[in-house]
Amino acid sequence: xxxxxxxxxxxxxxxxxxxxxxxxxxxxxxxxxxxxxxxxxxxxxxxxxxxxxxxxxxxxxxxxxxxxxxxxxxxxxxxxxxxxxxxxxxxxxxxxxxxxxxxxxxxxxxxxxxxxxxxxxxxxxxxxxxxxxxxxxxxxxxxxxxxxxxxxxxxxxxxxxxxxxxxxxxxxxxxxxxxxxxxxxxxxxxxxxxxxxxxxxxxxxxxxxxxxxxxxxxxxxxxxxxxxxxxxxxxxxxxxxxxxx
Numbered sequence: 001x002x003x004x005x006x007x008x009x010x011x012x013x014x015x016x017x018x019x020x021x022x023x024x025x026x027x028x029x030x031x032x033x034x035x036x037x038x039x040x041x042x043x044x045x046x047x048x049x050x051x052x053x054x055x056x057x058x059x060x061x062x063x064x065x066x067x068x069x070x071x072x073x074x075x076x077x078x079x080x081x082x083x084x085x086x087x088x089x090x091x092x093x094x095x096x097x098x099x100x101x102x103x104x105x106x107x108x109x110x111x112x113x114x115x116x117x118x119x120x121x122x123x124x125x126x127x128x129x130x131x132x133x134x135x136x137x138x139x140x141x142x143x144x145x146x147x148x149x150x151x152x153x154x155x156x157x158x159x160x161x162x163x164x165x166x167x168x169x170x171x172x173x174x175x176x177x178x179x180x181x182x183x184x185x186x187x188x189x190x191x192x193x194x195x196x197x198x199x200x201x202x203x204x205x206x207x208x209x210x211x212x213x214x215x216x217x218x219x220x221x222x223x224x225x226x227x228x229x230x231x232x233x234x235x236x237x238x239x240x241x242x243x244x245x
Contacts, residue, residue, distance in 0.1 A: 084179020
C-alpha cells in the first residue's frame with residue numbers, strides 16, 4: 001500500500017471532483033458493458049469456485065490526453081433489513097481476511113475482453129469497504145488506482161477501468177458466514193478520471209448502458225427497486241488517501 005501511495009503522490013493526483021462530465025459508465029459481471037452480465041446467481045454450496053468479478057468501464061465524449069489515475073464509487077444494497085455476516089468485508093467482519101475476500105484489480109492483459117485496456121497492465125490500486133454507508137442494509141465500495149506517467153484516453157471508445165472481486169470463502173462449513181443467499185444490487189455511481197495537477201480532472205456519473213448489477217435472484221425484491229443508488233459525495237485527494245493507510 002505504501003507503493004500505491006507513492007505512485008499516486010508522484011502522479012500528483014488532486015482528487016477534487018469537477019462538474020459532471022458527459023459520457024457514461026457501465027458495470028457488468030465478467031466483462032464490460034453489454035457484453036457482460038446483469039445477474040449472477042450462486043448456489044452457496046461451496047467455499048471455492050470461480051470468483052465473482054464486477055467489471056467497471058467508462059466512455060468519455062472528449063479525449064483525456066494525460067490520464068494518470070481514477071477514483072470510483074460503488075454502492076450496494078441488499079434485500080434484508082441489515083447487512084448479513086456474508087457481506088461484512090470490513091476489518092473485524094466475518095469475511096475480512098488476508099488474502100482479502102474482497103479485492104480490486106486493474107489488469108486486463110489476459111482475456112478475451114471486448115473493451116479497451118486503458119491501463120495496459122500498469123496500474124496499481126486499492127479498495128475500501130464501508131458497511132452501513134447510507135443505511136443498515138447498504139455498503140459503499142471505493143477504489144483508486146494510478147499509473148506511472150500518463151496515457152491518452154480516446155473519446156467514443158469504452159475503456160476498462162477496474163475489476164471488483166469477491167470470493168465464495170466462508171460460505172459453508174465451520175466458520176461460515178450466513179447470508180450468501182441475500183439478494184443485492186451493486187451500483188457504479190461515479191468515477192473521477194485524473195490528470196497531472198493543473199490539467200483538469202473529469203467526473204463521469206452518467207449511465208452508458210447499465211451502471212448496476214444484481215447478486216442472487218432475490219435482488220428484485222430490494223425496497224425501492226434496483227438500482228437503488230445512494231448519492232455520491234465529492235471528495236478531496238486527502239480524504240480518499242486516508243482510507244488506504
